């Protein structure tokens with residue numbers, strides 16, 4: 001059993017607080033969603049599978065290695081591979097968040113393959129962007145219970161899209177976003193939620 005460091009408990013507290021905020025918006029209903037944060041030794045703090053992500057306690061955050069293997073005997077998120085593959089691809093990423101929001105679900109119904117967000121002041125919420133006069137594309141993948149196969153589709157997309165990717169939507173499911181800290185990932189999550197909402201309303205579909 002691997003010893004959990006002070007760093008682990010600090011990151012766990014950040015994920016618990018993030019979960020409270022995300023749940024306060026209704027973005028992780030019914031135990032959906034999962035969150036993780038990378039530690040300086042390469043291991044990862046991640047939510048235990050099946051726990052309500054808005055009511056997380058210390059025991060609901062567990063330790064896995066960079067390949068997703070449990071280091072404390074608990075069962076990690078069913079979607080752990082979607083987290084570890086982001087960390088392996090983007091060394092600067094230190095946190096991955098996955099909500100199941102209404103806006104992400106509606107967006108995937110309205111847009112096919114991707115949603116392009118452009119000319120919004122809130123694009124400046126994304127790391128490295130300092131103007132509204134730009135665009136970001138958020139790819140949309142079909143849902144799949146075979147997580148390795150889904151992760152492979154994401155990998156293939158990222159292999160062919162070298163521009164900054166700030167997240168992706170899984171149709172009928174939710175979306176993934178990430179950042180250099182839990183706070184950065186949360187800022188990206190909130191910005192994507194707002195921009196999805198704007199685009200949905202522009203298409204005449206009011207939120208349910």
Ligand SMILES: CSC[C@@H](O)[C@@H](O)C(=O)COP(=O)(O)O
Nearest residue numbers: 031032033034049050051077078
């Ligand atoms: C309760 S349905 C949602 C799950 O199937 C899954 O998509 C999810 O986001 C949460 O899975 P988890 O294993 O708790 O991390």
Ligand SMILES: [Zn+2]
Nearest residue numbers: 032033079174
């Ligand atoms: Zn999910």
